[in-house]
Amino acid sequence: MADIIKVATRDAYGKALVELGEKNDKVIVVDADLAAATKTGMFKKAFPERFFDAGIAECNMIGVAAGLATTGYTVFASSFAMFAAGRAFEQIRNTVGYPHLNVKIGATHAGISVGEDGASHQCCEDIALMRTIPGMVIINPADDIEARAAVLAMADYEGPAYLRFGRLAVPRINPLDYEFKLGKGIQLCEGNDVTIIATGLMVSEALTAKEILANEGINARVINMHTIKPIDKEIVIAAAKETGAIVTAEEHNIIGGLGSAVAEVVCENCPVPVMRVGVEDTFGASGPAVEMLKIYGLTAENIVTKAKAAINSKN
Amino acid sequence: MDANIKKQLQIKACKVRMGIIEGVYNAKSGHPGGSLSVADILTYLYFEHMNIDPKNPKWEDRDRFVLSKGHTAPALYAVLAHRGFFSVDEIKTLRKPGSMLQGHPSMKLTPGVDMSTGSLGQGISTAVGMALGAKLGEKAYRVFTVLGDGEIQEGQVWEAAMFASAKGLDNLVAVVDNNNLQIDGAVSEVNSPYPIPEKFRAFGWNVIEVFAHSFDEIDAAFKAAAEFKGKPTAIIAKSTKGKGVSFMEDQCSWHGAAPNEEQYNQAMAELQAALAELEA
Numbered sequence: 001m002a003d004i005i006k007v008a009t010r011d012a013y014g015k016a017l018v019e020l021g022e023k024n025d026k027v028i029v030v031d032a033d034l035a036a037a038t039k040t041g042m043f044k045k046a047f048p049e050r051f052f053d054a055g056i057a058e059c060n061m062i063g064v065a066a067g068l069a070t071t072g073y074t075v076f077a078s079s080f081a082m083f084a085a086g087r088a089f090e091q092i093r094n095t096v097g098y099p100h101l102n103v104k105i106g107a108t109h110a111g112i113s114v115g116e117d118g119a120s121h122q123c124c125e126d127i128a129l130m131r132t133i134p135g136m137v138i139i140n141p142a143d144d145i146e147a148r149a150a151v152l153a154m155a156d157y158e159g160p161a162y163l164r165f166g167r168l169a170v171p172r173i174n175p176l177d178y179e180f181k182l183g184k185g186i187q188l189c190e191g192n193d194v195t196i197i198a199t200g201l202m203v204s205e206a207l208t209a210k211e212i213l214a215n216e217g218i219n220a221r222v223i224n225m226h227t228i229k230p231i232d233k234e235i236v237i238a239a240a241k242e243t244g245a246i247v248t249a250e251e252h253n254i255i256g257g258l259g260s261a262v263a264e265v266v267c268e269n270c271p272v273p274v275m276r277v278g279v280e281d282t283f284g285a286s287g288p289a290v291e292m293l294k295i296y297g298l299t300a301e302n303i304v305t306k307a308k309a310a311i312n313s314k315n
Numbered sequence: 316m317d318a319n320i321k322k323q324l325q326i327k328a329c330k331v332r333m334g335i336i337e338g339v340y341n342a343k344s345g346h347p348g349g350s351l352s353v354a355d356i357l358t359y360l361y362f363e364h365m366n367i368d369p370k371n372p373k374w375e376d377r378d379r380f381v382l383s384k385g386h387t388a389p390a391l392y393a394v395l396a397h398r399g400f401f402s403v404d405e406i407k408t409l410r411k412p413g414s415m416l417q418g419h420p421s422m423k424l425t426p427g428v429d430m431s432t433g434s435l436g437q438g439i440s441t442a443v444g445m446a447l448g449a450k451l452g453e454k455a456y457r458v459f460t461v462l463g464d465g466e467i468q469e470g471q472v473w474e475a476a477m478f479a480s481a482k483g484l485d486n487l488v489a490v491v492d493n494n495n496l497q498i499d500g501a502v503s504e505v506n507s508p509y510p511i512p513e514k515f516r517a518f519g520w521n522v523i524e525v526f527a528h529s530f531d532e533i534d535a536a537f538k539a540a541a542e543f544k545g546k547p548t549a550i551i552a553k554s555t556k557g558k559g560v561s562f563m564e565d566q567c568s569w570h571g572a573a574p575n576e577e578q579y580n581q582a583m584a585e586l587q588a589a590l591a592e593l594e595a
Contacts, residue, residue, distance in 0.1 A: 028451070049451075050451070052447065052482070054474075054478055055477070055478070055481075057471075057474035057477070057478065059436075059437075059440070059470075059471045059474060060440045060443070060471055060474035060475045060478055062440070063437050063438075063439070063440020063441045063443070063444060063471070063475065064440050064441070064443050064444035064447060064475075064478065065444060066430075066440070066441045066444060067381075067430070067440065067441035067442060067443060067444020067445040067446075067447070067448065068444040068445070068447060068448045068451075069444075070379075070422075070429065070430065070441070070444070070445060070448070071444075071445055071448030071449065071452065071454075072375070072448070072452070073448060073451075090434060090437075091437055091440075091471075094431070094433065094434045094437060095430075095431070095434075095437050095440070095441060098421075098431050099421070099422050099423055099430070099431040100423065
C-alpha cells in the first residue's frame with residue numbers, strides 16, 4: 001500500500017490563492033491577523049500589494065471585502081471559522097449575502113480538529129449559520145486536492161461563497177486529475193445496503209467505514225458531499241431510493257449542517273432512515289486533534305454503528 | 316459659495332424634504348427625523364459635489380456614496396429621484412410590496428444606490444473598502460458615507476475608522492449627522508459618544524466641524540476635505556433632527572414615525588411656504 005499523503009486543507013487554500021494571484025490581478029486577500037495560521041500569508045508574501053490585514057477586527061474586514069468587491073475585485077476574506085461565520089455572521093448576512101457580492105470567505109480552523117485551543121475556537125456551527133443565508137454557497141473540501149480545486153473554481157464564480165478549511169493534516173483521497181463541480185456530490189463507492197454521505201475530513205473516515213462494513217457483509221455506498229449548499233438533491237434522492245438508509249458524517253454540530261441538509265431532502269422526497277454522525281450538540285474541549293475526533297465520535301467506527309442502526313430501522 | 320448656486324441647493328433641499336414627507340406618509344412608516352436632518356448634506360453631495368451620472372448609475376469611475384445610517388433612506392431616495400436616477404413618482408411606492416424603494420437601501424433594486432445598508436455600523440466599512448479599491452486601481456473617484464451620531468456607538472465604526480487612517484485613505488469622507496437624538500433619547504444620555512471630533516482625531520482622521528444646514532459651511536468643508544492629503548476626513552455636522560418641519564424638529568418621537576393626514580398636510584404646507592419664499 002502506498003504511503004498516505006496528509007495535508008491540511010488550509011495549506012492547500014494558501015497555495016491555491018497564490019496560484020490564483022498569479023493568473024488574476026483582480027484577486028485580493030484580506031485577513032484579520034491570522035495570516036500565518038489561515039495560510040493567506042503565502043499570498044501576502046507573493047503579492048504584498050494585494051493583501052490587506054484588517055487586524056483583529058473581523059466585522060470591519062467583511063465590510064471592507066464587500067466594498068472592494070463592488071469595485072470589481074474578487075475578494076477572499078479569511079479568519080478562523082469561529083470569527084468569520086460566528087462573529088461576523090451579521091456582516092456576512094447583510095453586507096455580503098443580501099447584496100450578493102463577490103466575496104469568498106475562506107474560513108479555516110473549522111470544527112473540533114482545532115484541537116488544543118479548545119471550545120472557544122472549535123467552530124461547529126458555521127455551516128448551520130451560513131446555510132441560512134440566501135444565495136450563499138458552502139464548500140467543505142475533503143482533502144488538499146479538493147480544497148485547491150474548489151478555491152480555483154470559486155474565483156470564477158460570481159457571488160458569495162463560504163469555503164471551510166481545517167487545521168489538521170488529513171489524508172489525500174482524491175486523484176491528482178480531480179475536477180471540481182459545484183453542487184455535485186461525488187459517489188466514491190457503489191453500494192446498495194446503505195449510503196454514507198460525508199463531508200470534509202469525515203470523507204476519509206467514511207471510506208474506512210465502508211471497508212469495515214464490507215468485512216461484515218454490508219455493502220455501503222459512499223458519497224463525498226463537498227458542496228453543502230446548494231445541496232445535490234439528485235444524488236441524495238437516488239441514494240435514498242436505491243439503498244434505503246443514509247448516514248451523514250460531518251465535523252460539525254449534528255444540528256444545521258450536512259445531516260440536516262440531507263434529512264431535509266430525504267424527508268421531502270423519499271423518506272428513509274437518516275442517522276447523523278457529528279458533534280452531538282455539545283461544545284468541544286482541549287486536546288490533540290486526533291484524540292478529540294475520537295472523543296466526539298467523529299470516527300469510522302461511529303459511522304459503522306450508525307450505518308447498522310440505519311439499516312435496522314428500514315421498514 | 317455662489318449665492319445663486321446656494322439658492323438652487325436650498326430649493327432642491329426643500330423639494331427633497333417634501334419627498335421625504337411624501338414617502339413616509341404614503342408608506343405609513345419610516346424615519347422622517349434623521350432623513351430631514353441629513354437632507355441638506357445629501358442634496359449638496361448629489362447636486363453639487365459628487366462626480367456622478369444619473370444616466371449611468373454603475374459608471375465605473377463615479378464617486379461612491381454609502382448611507383451608513385440606512386434608515387434615512389427616504390432622504391437618499393428623494394435626492395436620487397430629484398437628481399434623475401428614477402422618477403419622482405417612485406417616492407410614493409416607498410416600503411410597499413414590489414417597490415424599488417425598500418425600507419432600507421438596496422443596491423440591487425435602486426438605481427444610484429451604491430451599497431445596501433440598514434444594519435448600523437456596517438456601511439462605513441464598505442465605504443472604506445471602496446476607497447481602498449480606488450487606491451488599488453489608481454482611480455480618481457472618491458467615496459462618501461454618512462453615519463448617525465447614535466450609529467457611532469457601534470464598535471465596527473471604530474474598527475473601520477482605525478483601518479481607514481492606517482491605510483491613509485484620503486479619498487474617503489465620513490459625515491457624522493450629529494442631531495443628538497436616537498430612539499431611546501438623547502445620544503448624550505443613552506450612551507454618550509462625545510466628544511466626537513476628538514475621537515476621530517485620535518483615530519487619525521482629519522476633522523472638520525460644520526453646521527449641517529448651512530450650504531456655505533458644507534461647501535467649504537467638502538472642498539477642504541477634497542484638498543486634504545494623507546488622512547481620511549470626518550465632517551462632524553451639527554444638525555437638527557426633523558429640520559424643516561416645525562413639529563418634528565428636535566423631537567425624538569419623530570425618529571421612526573409617519574405623520575397622519577393632518578400632520579402630513581401641515582408639514583407639506585410649511586415646506587411649500589418655505590419653497591415659495593425661496594423661489595420668490
